[in-house]
Amino acid sequence: MRRTLAAPVAASLAASLVLAGCSAIPGSVTSVDEAEFTNELAIPPLAPSRMVDGTRVFSLVAQEGTTEFRPGVETRTWGYDGSYLGPTLRAERGERVAVEVTNNLDQPTSVHWHGMHLPAAMDGGPHQEFGPGDTWRPTWEIDQPAATLWYHPHPHGTTEEHVYRGLAGMFLLDDDASRAATLPDTYGVDDIPVVVQDKVLDQNGQLDLTDDGGEPGILGNVVMTNGTVGAYQDVTTERVRLRLLNGSTARTYQLGFEDRQMDLVATDGGLLEAPLRLDDIRLAPGERADVVVTMEPGETTRLHSAEPDLGSVAAPFAMGANDAFDVLELRAADELAPSPEPAWEESQHDRADEVREADATETRRFELDENSINGKKMDMGRIDEVAEVGSTEVWEVRSTVQIPHTFHVHDVQFRVLSIDGEPPPPELAGPKDTVYLESGRDYRLLMRFEDYTDPDMPYMYHCHMLKHEDGGMMGQFVVAEPGQEAGAPGGYGPDGHQGDH
Secondary structure, eight states, X not given: OOOOOOHHHHHHHHHHHHHHOTTOOOSOSSOOOOOOOOEEOOOOOBOOOEEETTEEEEEEEEEEEEEEEETTEEEEEEEESSSSBOOBEEEETTOEEEEEEEEOSSSOBOOEEETOOOOGGGSOSGGGOBOTTOEEOOEEEOOSOSEEEEEEOOOTTTHHHHHHTTOOEEEEEEOHHHHHSBSOOOBTTTEEEEEXXXXXXXXXXXXXXXXXXXXXXXOOSEEEETTEETEEEEEEESEEEEEEEEOOSSOOEEEEETTBOEEEEEETTEEEEEEEEESEEEEOTTOEEEEEEEOXXXXXXXXXXXXXXXXXXXXXXXXXXXXXXXXEEEEEEEEEEOOOOOBOOOOXXXXXXXXXXXXXXXXXXXXXXXXXXXXXXXXXXXXXEEEETTOEEEEEEEEOSSSOEEEEESXXXXXXXXXXXXXOOGGGSSOBSEEEEOTTOEEEEEEEOOXXXXXXXXXXXXXXXXXXXXXXXXXXXXXXXXXXXXXXXXXBOTTSOBTTO
């Protein structure tokens, strides 16, 4: 059966054609300005912590400020413990952590620990919003492999604005395998956080959040790394580890180097079985990849975003598919300290962490259309799925429309079993919590629900194109004991209204 473009997609395409002019389809209407790489890369500091009764306690403050993206222009931004982005939190598997987050904004917010396995009440989704002047203190035990995770707001209906204004940061986890690995591991020296984002700045240099109806959301002409436009990083070792995070709200990147390959060592949820040599890797919003790059003394190279493969989309030129640009310059010193080849052994937890398809007892199907999942838009008072604690499931996910979508599941790391019945490409073989969905293709995801049960407090699954998330492309699931039914989440009744909020 021939599928026609749905109204929202058709409207977006029509708007893009008007912007471009009717005489011809352009190369791109979402292109990125060329930058001069003259600004030293800002490295988010490691967040201090204190030990209180065996718990590692971090403190964060969400606040307003100004940031100089362009010389001499103060842009109004938000950040944690500063004007833009936030410090990097770091903890070890087996540690109990707590994070005291104070909201100094003039509106409610939340903080979601993206990629973290933790109780639903600590997850920081839309049910854990807290108001101006309030402090939220989630606490949980770290029980998952070493990984590059991140944190960001997740308030109901306004996530895009909060992230776009600057609220985000990394959360690094360590374990026995990562501690013993021969990987660059000196934070800020040869182990570099790289948060890639794009913005639109208006004529006064302020963040422009105007929704022009385009898909999949705001695609900015200014690309920055860790909040630095035209960033360079001095390299003093033969190899450098880049912890890549797509922190954008809508743009997908195809990151690599035009003059060399790189070693992919980890995906969203942790280390691969072995390093994987790649030219580049596609990262949609929310996805992460740890790569190791080899440098020669005195040379310069640039992290580059090639034209991303968005699959079958309706208007590639209007969705970022034709955009290519440099992201970060690496400048090697004339003498470089030696670095070994990346390598690591199995963790003592690997066997217990392993998830097997043969153990799956439930298969669920999810279809993403223009603005809903399985024909339903987000309802805070509705539980869409109930998973049994300890169970292994296969989630079959498909995007039915020709616009970019992703799929993110809270609480778990999943494995991509297949795409259209075929094994996934090797860069998708590692643990994941977010995956880009090429239109019309079937993705089978394997996951296990462990440890935490709460029939009244849900986790989320949703598209991580944040305009789509805010517009209702999100569902809720709870993890329950066998035979236990879902309750009314967070005091919300069947009509989606909260009784005493």
